[in-house]
Amino acid sequence: MITEHYMDPGSFHVPLRAEAPYDLLEQVIEFGNLVVTPQHINPPDLIADDELLTAARYAGIVLETEWADGALAILGQGMGWYLGDSEDKGPVIEAEVSFSAATLETVLQTTTGVLPAAIIQGDINLTGLNTFSGLFQWELPIDAIRTVMTDLDAHYRINPNGSIDASKTTQDSVFQFTSPTVVVVRHGWGSDPTYNGVPSRRLVTRRDAYEFVTKLLVLDELEDGTFKLIDSDTVTHSYKDIHGNALLRTAVLSKPATEETPLTNYMANELALLSVNDEQEIETDQYEISGGNLNVGDMFWIYDPPSGFVDTDNEVWFRGQTIWPKKTRLLEASWPVADGMGVYYRPDTATTSADWIDLTRYIKWEATG
Amino acid sequence: MILRIGRWGDEVEIESPESWQDIASAGQNQMVRLSGSIAQTSLALGQVARTELLEQIGMMVAVTWSADTTRDGFYILRSVTMDLLHLTDSGYIGFQVELERIGGVGQTEHQSLLTGALIANAHGLAAGEVQFFHSPPVGALAYDGGKVGSPTAWTRATEDGSIPVILDLETSVDPKWAVDPSNYYDGGCYVSVDGNVRAGLDAPNTPGTWEIGNKLLKVTPGGGGASNGRIIVSHWDGTAYEDVIYNIKFATTTVIPEWHYVSVIRNTAEVVTIRLVRDAEEAPATTNRHVLDLTLRRGSLFVSAYYTWTGGTTTWSLDRDSTEASTAITPPGASSAMALRATANDGNGNRYVMGSSKTTTKDLTNGGLDFASTKTFDFFIGAEVGGSGAAANDQAADQCLQYLAPFTEVVRAVRR
Numbered sequence: 047m048i049t050e051h052y053m054d055p056g057s058f059h060v061p062l063r064a065e066a067p068y069d070l071l072e073q074v075i076e077f078g079n080l081v082v083t084p085q086h087i088n089p090p091d092l093i094a095d096d097e098l099l100t101a102a103r104y105a106g107i108v109l110e111t112e113w114a115d116g117a118l119a120i121l122g123q124g125m126g127w128y129l130g131d132s133e134d135k136g137p138v139i140e141a142e143v144s145f146s147a148a149t150l151e152t153v154l155q156t157t158t159g160v161l162p163a164a165i166i167q168g169d170i171n172l173t174g175l176n177t178f179s180g181l182f183q184w185e186l187p188i189d190a191i192r193t194v195m196t197d198l199d200a201h202y203r204i205n206p207n208g209s210i211d212a213s214k215t216t217q218d219s220v221f222q223f224t225s226p227t228v229v230v231v232r233h234g235w236g237s238d239p240t241y242n243g244v245p246s247r248r249l250v251t252r253r254d255a256y257e258f259v260t261k262l263l264v265l266d267e268l269e270d271g272t273f274k275l276i277d278s279d280t281v282t283h284s285y286k287d288i289h290g291n292a293l294l295r296t297a298v299l300s301k302p303a304t305e306e307t308p309l310t311n312y313m314a315n316e317l318a319l320l321s322v323n324d325e326q327e328i329e330t331d332q333y334e335i336s337g338g339n340l341n342v343g344d345m346f347w348i349y350d351p352p353s354g355f356v357d358t359d360n361e362v363w364f365r366g367q368t369i370w371p372k373k374t375r376l377l378e379a380s381w382p383v384a385d386g387m388g389v390y391y392r393p394d395t396a397t398t399s400a401d402w403i404d405l406t407r408y409i410k411w412e413a414t415g
Numbered sequence: 416m417i418l419r420i421g422r423w424g425d426e427v428e429i430e431s432p433e434s435w436q437d438i439a440s441a442g443q444n445q446m447v448r449l450s451g452s453i454a455q456t457s458l459a460l461g462q463v464a465r466t467e468l469l470e471q472i473g474m475m476v477a478v479t480w481s482a483d484t485t486r487d488g489f490y491i492l493r494s495v496t497m498d499l500l501h502l503t504d505s506g507y508i509g510f511q512v513e514l515e516r517i518g519g520v521g522q523t524e525h526q527s528l529l530t531g532a533l534i535a536n537a538h539g540l541a542a543g544e545v546q547f548f549h550s551p552p553v554g555a556l557a558y559d560g561g562k563v564g565s566p567t568a569w570t571r572a573t574e575d576g577s578i579p580v581i582l583d584l585e586t587s588v589d590p591k592w593a594v595d596p597s598n599y600y601d602g603g604c605y606v607s608v609d610g611n612v613r614a615g616l617d618a619p620n621t622p623g624t625w626e627i628g629n630k631l632l633k634v635t636p637g638g639g640g641a642s643n644g645r646i647i648v649s650h651w652d653g654t655a656y657e658d659v660i661y662n663i664k665f666a667t668t669t670v671i672p673e674w675h676y677v678s679v680i681r682n683t684a685e686v687v688t689i690r691l692v693r694d695a696e697e698a699p700a701t702t703n704r705h706v707l708d709l710t711l712r713r714g715s716l717f718v719s720a721y722y723t724w725t726g727g728t729t730t731w732s733l734d735r736d737s738t739e740a741s742t743a744i745t746p747p748g749a750s751s752a753m754a755l756r757a758t759a760n761d762g763n764g765n766r767y768v769m770g771s772s773k774t775t776t777k778d779l780t781n782g783g784l785d786f787a788s789t790k791t792f793d794f795f796i797g798a799e800v801g802g803s804g805a806a807a808n809d810q811a812a813d814q815c816l817q818y819l820a821p822f823t824e825v826v827r828a829v830r831r
């Protein structure tokens with residue numbers, strides 16, 4: 047099973063069959079790459095190493111090999127792991143890098159920017175983006191990139207070939223935003239000339255207020271050891287406490303590395319993340335949707351009035367009826383490694399695709415349903 | 416003794432089951448297990464009976480049994496077993512059914528989850544100017560629209576009797592209503608393919624023999640059994656259905672001559688949708704397709720349609736197949752004419768109505784709407800039953816305003 051996250055490494059767990067030859071399996075070791083292609087290419091050296099990675103459906107870093115009952119399972123995380131992991135380990139930015147009114151393209155560079163050598167710059171769309179001012183030192187690249195993305199209201203994707211694409215969140219260049227083509231409905235699903243309908247075998251919706259805050263406080267430690275408090279505007283809301291007072295919840299944050307003054311953009315974008323969230327968990331039979339018409343990070347339409355997934359500002363003609371779906375972003379998708387795909391181990395020492403090891407015949411395929 | 420499980424038993428009498436077990440467990444809904452045999456006059460009808468029972472799995476169904484009306488009520492069909500391979504010597508097919516009882520009419524009512532908004536239109540009509548309407552089944556009572564100050568209510572005459580039509584609903588309201596299980600499907604929408612009413616989405620591909628209806632009107636294909644591309648819209652006038660035939664023209668001049676596929680998209684008592692698909696038959700074939708979705712709501716006097724063409728943009732026409740002069744209709748509040756209505760009553764005393772949310776060029780002489788170059792367009796076809804004497808709220812202008820105010824509806828049973 048492979049789990050992809052929006053702007054997060056995600057993880058994979060790929061079990062192999064017990065019949066896999068041992069001499070092949072002993073070559074699968076940590077820090078090589080697991081690569082999954084949409085179709086099996088046999089042998090893989092028919093296509094050049096970099097082209098195969100570009101065409102791959104998924105790539106990750108092997109971090110664990112697990113032997114159980116005579117069979118090997120390969121586990122690891124996605125390519126975003128090269129930017130740092132959730133346990134604060136990774137290629138820490140040791141030498142200070144500072145930016146003054148720098149474009150995102152300038153920030154997302156290796157050597158002079160925040161990118162480690164493992165991730166190179168891909169397609170950076172600057173449309174609608176402001177510039178960034180700030181400095182980073184003793185931070186992981188993933189944290190630095192998140193600060194920049196929050197400040198600029200941008201997002202990014204790490205590709206299987208180890209490159210990073212980025213754009214403003216309202217642009218269509220990295221992820222689909224303006225006109226989604228996938229519609230998730232509880233009933234009456236199916237295809238349409240204009241849209242792909244995805245049946246929700248299980249549709250769970252949550253309205254989550256755990257992270258809700260009404261205000262942000264940022265503590266900025268000055269050179270003389272004193273602290274400067276920077277506070278955001280208070281979010282307008284109608285919630286009350288038990289005594290009828292306006293609900294007050296404040297989050298205290300460390301000052302981010304951005305030099306924006308007075309941190310207006312950064313705090314506004316951070317407050318938007320710390321709101322009441324509508325979350326959907328969708329179990330679907332159609333695994334091809336993820337990676338086909340719908341990728342993690344893309345927007346899609348979801349229409350389920352009983353759960354509140356309605357937005358009367360969006361009119362969509364779908365399968366003979368007018369519906370008013372909500373536009374929402376796919377944040378996480380788990381999908382099985384299914385029969386028909388190609389699965390390879392790319393050693394970290396590989397220089398050509400001839401060095402790749404084809405694991406396809408030995409994969410314990412998971413059900414698509 | 417007549418048994419009906421949802422739509423099963425609607426057309427063909429199902430004899431009393433040989434076994435009816437009521438099972439009650441603490442903390443759970445009552446379960447009912449039936450087993451029996453059905454007899455059909457042919458294997459084909461037996462196959463239909465099997466399919467239409469299986470298609471209702473998981474659905475809420477109204478169940479009535481003439482031998483014990485205390486068991487009439489609303490159930491969820493949980494499992495079905497039917498074995499066509501083992502016909503008995505007498506031609507009977509055995510079946511087993513398991514139902515979860517929701518309740519009888521005394522403890523159960525229904526709630527329509529309605530979601531609606533104004534269709535974006537080229538006629539300057541705003542949400543406050545259109546007519547959101549909703550109809551429960553014929554015989555429904557205790558309608559609660561949740562609106563302070565009763566919304567406007569009137570009735571329309573269906574083949575099954577008078578159906579309530581509630582106007583001016585709040586788009587955020589989910590009305591509740593009650594109906595006897597024996598009336599649940601009265602005035603409701605249905606899909607028939609190959610002469611048999613279908614309970615679900617599984618139906619043969621016979622583009623010349625489908626029918627959708629709501630007992631106020633029905634829509635059928637032209638061609639007398641083999642699709643000739645035409646659409647026949649027939650309205651109930653109190654004693655019979657009166658046909659009016661329409662065609663659709665590609666590039667404004669070429670009549671769509673045939674539909675190749677028919678699929679059931681949606682099939683509930685409150686709304687049905689079928690999809691017609693045609694291969695463009697260009698050289699080479701199958702490079703493009705025409706798709707026509709026809710939707711009918713319970714209580715509606717018109718059928719809604721949405722046409723999609725996967726090729727390049729072109730012009731289109733929706734025309735009366737036999738020319739009939741028309742008058743342009745501009746509904747109250749509109750800035751432009753939205754529809755056509757026959758100028759004079761036809762031989763059956765009715766006047767056809769056709770319109771669109773889009774800007775169209777009106778052919779008043781022959782009766783047609785021309786659409787500018789596009790790949791998609793929407794339209795509706797209705798009629799003023801009784802022509803110039805059509806009742807208020809049923810007239811052409813009203814149908815325009817009702818067309819622009821659609822609801823999606825999901826019905827669920829709720830405890831009183």
